[in-house]
Amino acid sequence: MAENGVLGFFDNPQSLLEAARKVRLNYPDFEAFTPYPVHGLDEIQGLRRSALPFVTFSAGLTGCVLGFLFQYWTSVVDWPLNVGGKPLNSWPAFVPVMFELTILFAGVSTVFGMFWMNKLPCKQKAWDPSLTCDQFALWIETANVREVQDILKKLGAQRVSHVHAQNWFEP
């Protein structure tokens, strides 16, 4: 992990957004670290909408279909049992379980899909403890530490620091 770069700290989301708009021109691959989701950054970074809904939809569909097939197989094929004179394929009675499995598959895949897209668990240590508290930062990966530090300062960063990637428990 050779990530090496500069962090510029801001104490409110408005100045972060303002600076991000200008940083984008020279460093389009910049990243922002914030204690809560700041709206507007996605457009500045040029992020596309998350592909997660496709995962959710296909998993939900899979759950629904598998739910029906399994109930059909156990009730009609593997062990046909006459319960109260109902038809073997009494599909309306299968709907609640199909529904629950739709939600179960969709929900579980959404969460794990999100972990996968976000590369969680992330083995890197957080840049700075204040970033999950009250500070907002722009991060630029660069070898030209001096130059980038000056740029960030000019854009209104209260504090800049040179950071490099560390593992979780490195001192």
Add this chain to the structure above:
Amino acid sequence: MNAVSEVLVTGNKTYSDVNEDVARPLERFPTAKWWVCFSVAVFTFLIGALLSTDMFLRGLGVLGLNQPNGWGIFIVNFVFWVGIGHAGTLISAVLFLFRQKWRTAINRSAEAMTIFAVMTALIFPVIHTGRPWYAAIWLLPYPNQRQLWVNFRSPLLWDVFAVGTYFTISLLFWYVGLLPDLASIRDRAKNSIRKFIYTILSLGWRGSNRNWSHYETAYMLLAGLSTPLVLSVHSVVSFDFAVSNLPGWHTTIFPPYFVAGAIFSGFSMVVTLMVIAREMFSLKNYITLNHLEKMNKIIMATGMLVGYAYACEFFIAWYSGSPFERFAFINRAFGPYWWAYWTMACCNVLIPQVFWWKKARTSIPVMFVVSLFVNIGMWFERFVIVVTSLHRDFLPSNWRYYVPTFYDWGITLGSFGWFFIWFLLFCRILPVIAMAEVKGVMNPGGNHG
């Protein structure tokens, strides 16, 4: 952050104050008050555990169950606890979809309540079989030596899937919401063991915007999935009754009636817990009177929905023309269990009417007492549904009074101990307020727009 937005956090808090205030209770040694509560919870749980063990050894004969009362207080407790859980999902998912920002103050603890309530509920149908070690696995469809499959046409099995899915999804939703806050706790940690634990739990969350982007989509999707899920869970629970042919159970109004009752009882439990928690952990600037007032309004609204359902059931019983239906309902209100029926009606329909007055809605002692009454009333509602419908079967030779025994009551008490053990541990180990979400809706350093 615009000037017209309402004040959701009072006391001119800054972002770092939020971390400070929310993390404080979990970073110091538990207070004496906490230890007292925790010991009481453990003690009551042990009573329940001891009595259940004895019940497994002797058999279900120690309970008050008889013929025709095959279902008793255990099923009442199951429905009661599952119902309690519904408020958590409603607050976290439905209010999220409706963009009700005030939910951020209470959603974390309400979701925790959901999870622990479902954990409590699940105990009852399993121990009610008397052989929990079989019941726990025989409910699941897996290839086995008996070469039998579970009966997918039975509502009892739908319940297994509904409550199982509900528990899984609620737990995941809760955990996803916790991720950024676990990272906050990790970054504050001075102690190396604490740091280690929260680093693992937070999965190394760093809050980059690319992560937030997927995270918010996931959160929205989970809210969208949980909303139909929560409506389905208590509907399926009501099918346990409604799909049978018993007068008093066999009604089409049951699914919506159960869902309304679940939200009603869940919100009152949230009010009970929040009134205590904001006092104990000095979170009055986050869980404000404004939040509590909003919950009281929902309690009153759902209380009236439930009242409407009670009336509607009577009308339909008369309108059906079936003498058995008519008898079941007249017997419910004026038969041997009249006291249970009228306790229910008073607690659920009459008492919440005090919330028409703003003074009552915003008074902590009043709302606390009302919420306790609603909890009691909703427990009695399930008692009325289960017991009054069963105790007088079609033939008078099958009529028998049901009296719960010491075992029934002791194990019920134990379930409250179990619930509170988890809830108290939660208050000590995890942030009780969703810090990252509160920061998103607050206006730091006052409300100057």
